[in-house]
Amino acid sequence: MKAKFGLRAIAGVYLTLVLVGPLVIVFWSAFRHGVGPVWDAISSPDAVAALKLTLLTAAIAVPANTIFGILAALVLARRRFPGRRAFSALIDLPLALSPVVVGLALVLVWGRAGWFGPWAINHGVSVIFSTPGIVLATMVVSLPFVTRELVPVLRELGIEQQEAAATLGANPLQIVWRITLPAVRYGLIYGVVLTTARVIGEFGAVAVVSGNIAGQSQTMTLYVEDRFQEFDLVGAYSASVLLACISIATVVVLRLLNRRGVQ
């Protein structure tokens, strides 16, 4: 009993020091002078533009990586093919790679002097220093999560239920949609939550590929950094609070969706 209490205390102190404490301080610092300054800070044109860009990035990167993640997980869990291990390692790579390296690699490929850069510019699309580059960088760093969460649960699920559905006349799409995905929904939802969190919070890769122009190519995280560098602490803290609230809302909404799905 005592030992249990001791462990709990250690875990509690650790969480407070590392996670809860700093978060509380951010909230407290933002609201120190009341709601007014916070509202002014997050409703400034630059803050709204940054929020829009972050949400746009999430709206593209999360669905894209979810669909890709499901397909990659199905292939990795079900099929044996030459190069399977290499494919699996490749999907893990963004976890190990520093986001700054991802950003630099994208600049080398899509930049003005890069491989495809001139071609893209000739077709009227500038990737680096604008939205496509930011979305691309975010997609790369948030790539592994859905696959990583799904592969073990798919393995555990086995193939019997899918075989049963096939003998009952379901086509492959119906099998995935009505049997496989509902059966692994916990893993899938967790993967989507992690992906969303990473997309919203990404800084390093985006910092390299975005020109960091306020109101144009600034995501929320870049905006926070920018305000901080400009000694606009209320602005930085307010935007941080908004970011934290979006993350918490994501977790809560997905949990609620899931609970409704179970009943």
Next chain:
Amino acid sequence: MTIQVRDISKQFDRHVALDRVSLEVPRGSLTALLGPSGSGKSTLLRIIAGLETPDAGRIWIDGSDVTGVRPQRRGIGFVFQHYAAFKHMTVRNNIGFGLSVRRRPKAEIRARVDELLAIVQLEGLGDRYPSQLSGGQRQRMALARALAVDPAVLLLDEPFGALDARVRGELRRWLRRLHEQTEVTTVLVTHDQEEAMEVADRIAVMDHAQIRQVGPPRELYDDPSNPFVMEFFGTVNRVGDAFVRPHDLKLHRSPNGATQTATVERLVHLGFVVRADLVKDDGQALTAQLTADEAEHLGLEVGDNVFVAARRERVFLEGEGI
């Protein structure tokens, strides 16, 4: 014939699962594929279902060649040993799944599911989830699910293998009655010869990737065409070149035409039947079965000397050999 299997072969890596197997399943019959584990019986069933692809050979269902046809289009119902219940769906939605993917009207699905719930005796449990059912109930649900789409053929892969002995016995009798009602052509895979004899009207005995004999249960027991089949259906004594069933050994107190003598080693009373373990004078062990009345009439005791005669024995010609 509802199912025709012609010269099917299948190999997994280096393991030969089926070696040019042919089989015909008559319309409306309940045929058992019986054999020890690893004999290829489940593989044959899965190939009929389209869940495995044969390396060679062809399959017809209802006269049409389905060899390259996907399981979705074969008009089969399949029941798995471990139920393969859709855990996230209610019993009702499990049973209605096949109709639902065929986009039948909701009212029709509801009516058909109600009918099936009654047939498999799960009325009132339609809104439960599979995890809230017992093993026997889950397997009945799986059967209803397979029957919902009116399959031309019902395929059962060790359907009672995961259940305890009492439930297994009940479900066997129930399956037999169900088959008499529905008359769906059925193939059942089992390793249990008692189960095959109780449920099936035809049995195909498999061993080492081949079918060794096909026929009604009685014929396989009384007139096996090779020693494997004879030994698979119960204990067998070997006397020289002959094979004798324990109940075909007659024990006498006096020679009575019997030439062999043996000593009673052990007597096991199994109610109506008594099993006598004997040792012949040349040292060979025999097992005889007699009724409790016969044993009492003979006054058998351990250590007695008795004369042994075979009422009926079988000698297999070479080429039928083991």
